[in-house]
Amino acid sequence: MVAALLHGRIHLNFQEFRQQNNLTFFSDVLAILELLQPLVFRSEYQEALQDALLSFIQILQNFRKYSRQLSGFVNKFVQFIQKYITHDASAAIPYLQKHSDILQGLSSENPELVQLKSLLAGLTLPVKVGPSESAADDRDEDSSTGSLPLVSVAASAPLTAADMTKYLKKISMGEAIEDILEALSEVDEKSKRNPEIIQCFTNDLQRLMTSPEELCRNMAFSLALRCIQSNPSLATDFLPTFMYCMSSGNFDVVQTALRNLPEYVLLC
Numbered sequence: 001m002v003a004a005l006l007h008g009r010i011h012l013n014f015q016e017f018r019q020q021n022n023l024t025f026f027s028d029v030l031a032i033l034e035l036l037q038p039l040v041f042r043s044e045y046q047e048a049l050q051d052a053l054l055s056f057i058q059i060l061q062n063f064r065k066y067s068r069q070l071s072g073f074v075n076k077f078v079q080f081i082q083k084y085i086t087h088d089a090s091a092a093i094p095y096l097q098k099h100s101d102i103l104q105g106l107s108s109e110n111p112e113l114v115q116l117k118s119l120l121a122g123l124t125l126p127v128k129v130g131p132s133e134s135a136a137d138d139r140d141e142d143s144s145t146g147s148l149p150l151v152s153v154a155a156s157a158p159l160t161a162a163d164m165t166k167y168l169k170k171i172s173m174g175e176a177i178e179d180i181l182e183a184l185s186e187v188d189e190k191s192k193r194n195p196e197i198i199q200c201f202t203n204d205l206q207r208l209m210t211s212p213e214e215l216c217r218n219m220a221f222s223l224a225l226r227c228i229q230s231n232p233s234l235a236t237d238f239l240p241t242f243m244y245c246m247s248s249g250n251f252d253v254v255q256t257a258l259r260n261l262p263e264y265v266l267l268c
Contacts, residue, residue: 030073033049060102064109086164171201177213177216187201198223208220209242214256235264246261
């Protein structure tokens with residue numbers, strides 16, 4: 001039913017779409033899907049979920065030239081897709097592959113949509129190949145590749161879909177502190193050359209910035225500042241977290257926030 005309600009609105013032009021508050025409707029549906037995580041990713045709901053996501057993708061295609069006005073909506077959608085990949089990469093990646101031309105076109109025309117660019121740069125979507133095709137053939141012939149880079153930088157991107165899935169799972173709530181530190185360390189190393197990949201982990205970094213574990217907290221602050229340095233427009237996304245940390249009941253969290261505050265202010 002939700003997919004049908006969404007699909008019934010994608011034929012509107014942008015003015016009609018805005019005037020009838022359909023952007024709010026799509027945003028509310030996305031918020032509901034986020035609240036339903038991880039249940040919404042279960043196998044019995046895959047068809048319904050993908051039907052709903054198709055309407056979101058078609059909206060992004062229809063309103064590509066208005067993407068600057070929709071940047072917040074696009075980033076929220078990308079974050080949801082990243083969670084989808086984390087929970088069920090075998091279903092999410094082929095689905096993204098099917099619609100990669102739309103996402104790639106949106107990213108190419110709107111380079112300011114950095115979270116979308118990061119998602120595409122970090123994904124290499126697998127397709128089936130015959131057993132006789134060699135790795136060399138895969139590299140030389142795009143038409144018979146064993147993987148489909150979504151953007152031209154994907155081949156050199158340090159973060160693959162498998163990497164992102166692994167890291168997101170390790171730093172998720174409830175994971176052992178050793179696993180979180182291992183994942184943060186690897187993201188730290190990979191992001192030294194490609195800091196934009198940190199944007200795939202902003203939600204988890206904001207949570208870890210309040211962690212009572214000093215090593216996790218320090219590394220989360222370090223990665224957050226590197227992320228802001230590469231894209232200063234993201235500074236506002238971290239402001240509520242800084243404010244929360246400075247009013248925390250944990251003295252150590254307050255001290256960490258104050259220690260990093262001067263650099264944060266300079267980056268802003």
